[in-house]
Amino acid sequence: MSSNAIIVTGGAGFIGSNFVLEWIAAEKSPVINLDKLTYAGNLENLAGIKGDNRHRFVKGDIADRELVGALLREHQPRAVVHFAAESHVDRSIHGPGEFVQTNVVGTFELLEAVRGYWSGLADPARNDFRFLHVSTDEVYGSLGPNDPAFSETTPYAPNSPYAASKAASDHLARSYHHTYGLPVITTNCSNNYGPYQFPEKLIPLMILNAVKDKPLPVYGDGRNVRDWLYVSDHCEAVRFALKRGRPGATYNVGGNSEKTNVEVVKTVCAILDELRPDGAPHARLVAFVADRPGHDRRYAINAERIRSELGWAPRERFETGLRKTVGWYLDHMKWADNVTSGEYRNWIDLNYGTRT
Ligand code: NAD
Numbered sequence: 001m002s003s004n005a006i007i008v009t010g011g012a013g014f015i016g017s018n019f020v021l022e023w024i025a026a027e028k029s030p031v032i033n034l035d036k037l038t039y040a041g042n043l044e045n046l047a048g049i050k051g052d053n054r055h056r057f058v059k060g061d062i063a064d065r066e067l068v069g070a071l072l073r074e075h076q077p078r079a080v081v082h083f084a085a086e087s088h089v090d091r092s093i094h095g096p097g098e099f100v101q102t103n104v105v106g107t108f109e110l111l112e113a114v115r116g117y118w119s120g121l122a123d124p125a126r127n128d129f130r131f132l133h134v135s136t137d138e139v140y141g142s143l144g145p146n147d148p149a150f151s152e153t154t155p156y157a158p159n160s161p162y163a164a165s166k167a168a169s170d171h172l173a174r175s176y177h178h179t180y181g182l183p184v185i186t187t188n189c190s191n192n193y194g195p196y197q198f199p200e201k202l203i204p205l206m207i208l209n210a211v212k213d214k215p216l217p218v219y220g221d222g223r224n225v226r227d228w229l230y231v232s233d234h235c236e237a238v239r240f241a242l243k244r245g246r247p248g249a250t251y252n253v254g255g256n257s258e259k260t261n262v263e264v265v266k267t268v269c270a271i272l273d274e275l276r277p278d279g280a281p282h283a284r285l286v287a288f289v290a291d292r293p294g295h296d297r298r299y300a301i302n303a304e305r306i307r308s309e310l311g312w313a314p315r316e317r318f319e320t321g322l323r324k325t326v327g328w329y330l331d332h333m334k335w336a337d338n339v340t341s342g343e344y345r346n347w348i349d350l351n352y353g354t355r356t
């Protein structure tokens with residue numbers, strides 16, 4: 001008999017911690033949160049549920065099959081929601097090995113542990129179990145300006161080591177459904193933004209640099225396009241997919257909000273001009289730097305399947321979501337200082353030292 005607990009991997013990272021906080025508030029059933037606490041994982045993200053006995057944090061690696069097997073046997077979860085990954089494209093260019101280890105080997109070991117647990121379940125627990133694999137739109141490659149948006153049938157064409165490692169993990173997850181019948185659901189989402197995003201990513205990096213009067217490094221001509229989704233909308237999409245998704249199906253998740261990087265950075269600057277007029281105009285800090293190797297030009301998501309099958313659509317508009325996000329970072333400068341110590345400074349030297 002399974003319990004109504006779920007296991008979340010990577011629940012101390014950006015999207016995972018938002019998901020866990022919202023799960024405890026919305027669904028109320030217990031969460032076992034397995035996270036290795038790499039540079040990107042921070043228990044401070046979970047301070048809001050400290051002491052809540054519905055949340056149990058376990059420090060560990062998804063590639064540790066024994067540990068995962070023991071957690072599954074102990075907690076008898078009804079689902080595993082898999083966020084844990086190496087997630088930053090630039091880091092995958094400087095060091096792809098970690099991406100293969102966590103995203104490919106780690107996902108494989110996790111799937112093996114889950115398969116062992118799931119195959120020992122009796123119905124209805126076996127039938128009701130779900131493995132929700134969280135993935136990215138980057139597996140589809142890059143679009144031209146007039147190409148139709150990515151749909152679930154767009155062929156995979158990953159261009160960075162990060163995207164390739166996520167594509168490999170998607171294929172493994174798919175194969176566990178087709179070969180063993182494991183009830184896998186995969187979501188492929190566009191760029192998230194919001195509270196607790198590690199400041200190596202575009203939006204938090206730009207907010208924090210602007211506040212500190214540092215240059216705002218825009219890669220190449222700044223006209224690469226991303227589709228932006230507020231993180232709570234992504235978390236809701238994952239909850240919908242878990243509840244109502246078809247085993248074996250994939251769902252694209254997007255914000256219907258395509259922007260060039262320059263537009264995003266200038267909008268951040270305009271919001272800061274209002275909230276921090278002392279530094280205005282913040283756009284004077286924009287600095288075009290050498291491009292990211294293999295930089296995908298455009299991503300866009302056709303999210304019709306998740307809308308029509310599961311009834312999900314994004315709630316937040318980019319303009320309001322971005323304003324909330326800038327406000328959150330201004331109110332959490334101490335969080336930002338804490339997560340950007342030590343290793344992060346080495347990363348900034350490595351990634352940006354050669355670009356100027
Ligand atoms: P993140 O880098 O902020 O967090 C990743 C978390 O995983 C961290 O807490 C880290 O400690 C943990 N982790 C890393 N390796 C681990 C391991 N071997 N074992 C256990 N835990 C480990 O990432 P994020 O931005 O929150 O992304 C979460 C997931 O969503 C990833 O799978 C990513 O590919 C996917 N995704 C992200 C975005 C985005 O815009 N950020 C968009 C679409 C999909």
Ligand code: DAU
Nearest residue numbers: 087088089136137138190191200201202217218219224261
């Ligand atoms: O599309 C979903 C993906 O979005 C996720 O799968 C990844 O985990 C997530 O990191 C994100 O990938 P991107 O590469 O799109 O995000 P990033 O924030 O690194 O960059 C966004 C855009 O901004 C991209 O075109 C590169 C550009 N950029 C980024 C940084 C860090 C800059 O111009 N300057 C920068 O300093």
